[in-house]
Amino acid sequence: MRDVANAAGVSLMTVSRVVAGEPRVAPGTAAKVEKAVRDLGYQRDDIARNLRIKDRTTSTIGLVLDDLANPFFAVMARAVEDEARRQGYLVLVGSTNDEIRREREVVSAFCARHVDGLIVVPTAGSHAFLSGRMRSGTKVVCVDRPAKGLDVDTVTIDNQDGARRAVAHLLDHGHSRIAFLGDREDIWTQQERYSGYTQALSSRGVREEPSLVRHGLRARADAHAAVVELMDLPNPPTAVFTSNDLITMGVVEGLSRLARTAPGSGAAGAASAASAAAAAGVALVGFDDVALADQLNPPLTVVSQDPAAMGTSAASLLFSRIEGSTSPPRSVVLMTRLVVRGSGEVRPTVRS
């Protein structure tokens, strides 16, 4: 910067003003400075700048989510990034793998860099530690799930409603033995979806059958194994509700694997002929849309949510806080959509 000032024959302050685009500079002087900037390839040091400016804002936000590789969060992240760019902000990302320890590490590292705000997909556990950050000026918005012990702007979907409608849809098609396959029970969205499942059953007077409920499925393979087990029960489910995209994929694989072993496999395979036959006719509704869902056989009926809208919405809330909004914490609840494609409309086969 001193070099630029020398080259242009002006003071540091004038360079500072020109670079900042302040209006109170004579056009001729500005031109000289701009030439010097170009000649020397000068770029303002935003880090040094940040140290001095009044409110110490960095035009950077942090995005803390479960797993960036998950298509759901990836789409959300892209939406956040777009909104941030529109506002002139950069985005730091950090995946937590749903571990609160990692979340704290990421938040801590982000705050040491003075992010102006955080968009957080909170892991299970108390988030009281975030109120400390907020007291020191960092704005926080939660997305996908609320944070326990933290009263902040939050963007979620109506998980109970979505699950309720999915299960009601299966009930409407004549099913009563409906399995629930879910992820870790300490994840808020999973609790909500399970609750929706339970509500739908009881509102129709269908007794919940504990042997048809599996929690804690973390990966596709877990769901695959779980559905194979379920179909091998003496009295298997005729329909399955899966509570996220990974589980849905695992179940699709598991069912098609079973169905393929059906013809003439007898007792040779791992699956019995009976379970194979049952698998071939099982109905399925999943939470979250998945790529190529309409190309499966049968096409997949799902409760879809809009991760891009969630990201955009969360970013908007955050920027309105950063710009000084002090209204009481807001809660945006987006609706889900039941996308009927075929797999949820299979009627139960009469058992011989």
Added chain:
Amino acid sequence: MRDVANAAGVSLMTVSRVVAGEPRVAPGTAAKVEKAVRDLGYQRDDIARNLRIKDRTTSTIGLVLDDLANPFFAVMARAVEDEARRQGYLVLVGSTNDEIRREREVVSAFCARHVDGLIVVPTAGSHAFLSGRMRSGTKVVCVDRPAKGLDVDTVTIDNQDGARRAVAHLLDHGHSRIAFLGDREDIWTQQERYSGYTQALSSRGVREEPSLVRHGLRARADAHAAVVELMDLPNPPTAVFTSNDLITMGVVEGLSRLARTAPGSGAAGAASAASAAAAAGVALVGFDDVALADQLNPPLTVVSQDPAAMGTSAASLLFSRIEGSTSPPRSVVLMTRLVVRGSGEVRPTVRS
């Protein structure tokens, strides 16, 4: 920091040393300081720190890619993030939409924040502007594609080889009218894959048919439309090679749509009965694996690459540069894998 110093009854310098974990502090003093840090909730300001420290490193890298919402780049990004965390670095992300203007903006903003390095998926166009950044100390690694006019560490796959094998596979199954559906021709990977297509054909003495080649398909819908057009030709292709995941998905949709209109649709639908019949029997090999590829009908044969390995590899190269490696630019070329599942093994139907 001054508050901490006062509370502990020591000087700023001692606090600095304790917080930095320097050894030359008396254990008793360190304990007092640590207590004060905890009591006051003090956290070191990494921004101010960075201004003063010797090499001005920020322990932050920038990841500049086409589109974070694309599953391929999302998986790559997650791998980069994991490697960065392992090394104690944070990651800024920016999507370019394959526009060089946006790429320059993102790089510029990252450099103003003094990122120690950049991992870049270069857009089409000259990247000479990056050598300026490198001269001022920012390390750069390219991934997925090399950057024109820039000699740096690069991680790619053997795109020509992958495409060649895909097309050879189709030739092996008796096809000779093989369509090529590709993205923008100015994208390096697309040039390479098209080149592989051409090579495979000519090595078997099959003349390339220009009417079966479509470039510039940016979205699923484009690919969908293109394949419908192709199948409606007087002499449609019997096989299709798609050069990325989005195009593959579009083609899968287009073909299944056509095939579904076949039975008894006559001249009523947009597609002719002939094109519908042809679509039902067309072979398909795609570049990039897609979720649930094995659940399609027929299951999708693809040339798969490993985006996580690419991300990890790029990050390793970058950190070795950041740590001071001055070896000549390295080029890591990963191999692709032909995953045979069914859609690529359909034999051409004899035309009546």
Added chain:
DNA sequence: GTGAAAGCGCTAACAT
């Protein structure tokens, strides 16, 4: 082992 002084690159506040 600890502290005092200087200054990283920039901008707020006050001159001129």
Added chain:
DNA sequence: ATGTTAGCGCTTTCAC
């Protein structure tokens, strides 16, 4: 419209 001075929060250097 431009320049001067001081200082952001920390670390370097050097003295004790």
